[in-house]
Amino acid sequence: MALDDSRKSEDRFQEMLDKLKSLDFRITPQRLAVLRILAASEDHPSAEQIFEKVRAEFPTTSLGTIYKTIVLLKGLNEVLELGFPDGRNRYDGIKPFPHPHVICTKCGKIMDPELMGLDELEEEVSKKTGFIIQNHRLDFFGMCKECQDAT
Amino acid sequence: MALDDSRKSEDRFQEMLDKLKSLDFRITPQRLAVLRILAASEDHPSAEQIFEKVRAEFPTTSLGTIYKTIVLLKGLNEVLELGFPDGRNRYDGIKPFPHPHVICTKCGKIMDPELMGLDELEEEVSKKTGFIIQNHRLDFFGMCKECQDAT
DNA sequence: GTAATTGCAAATGGTTTGCAGCATC
């Protein structure tokens, strides 16, 4: 991880921690571990993956606590849940707002491409349908460079 | 339903039926019922909703058979599955290819807005990430006109 | 001290699976 990334991760961790403190939620070692991992994970980890990492530094933690912490952070808009119908949900604590994703259907890698023009699309949809749009989700599915080369 | 819609629905039904026949799948009353309902449903029904409608005309049908038929049609690219992480999946047998959806978070209504420029977006993503894109999913979430007025 | 949080275990629920009997071709 580059110095710049490590700096961003720390900032993001502090941001989430401040939010929890300001709302009088209790700061437990388990929650701190989840925050630290979410702030440092560029790879959109699953609940299970977060669990394994938390366990490494705090072995008594249970999976239920991971889920409860995620629910809490979702409610505070501090983590973005990428729900998938096969039940393998993934989480993004770095950019906890809607943004497009590119997902490798072979290895499961998830990346964030930078795309313009989504806000305009949202406005177009609103005009054409009369909906008040609150949220969106845009996923592209395909095969990543590494998996292509591995063929 | 307008005459035009009823005509389209019949065409679509025939299209799916022909596909099943050409591939030597057996034509059962249950399958015919599912095809007819999918071809006529603009509202992106759930498996349960398809089940209820099939049951109305063919009471011994089981939910398992509905799911098996859906799996079959998915494999033939004759139905689009809109999977949701809460397990309430919805199906589109009329336009069985990726297209954007607008979803009412209050009443569950799903509409198809006509949007341009998605193919270009797909190409942009491919260039920027090196992925070969095979598929995509674009959902907008919000509140429909009727639910706004009901407030 | 007390109210929130944890850890454990059981429940949830849409979908999938296995299999015996039945219907299609």
Next chain:
DNA sequence: GATGCTGCAAACCATTTGCAATTAC
């Protein structure tokens, strides 16, 4: 008549829930 399909019931499995014990404040 052989094979594929149906109906039933059990299994699946990530997530949620209930509750007694523990911990942050």
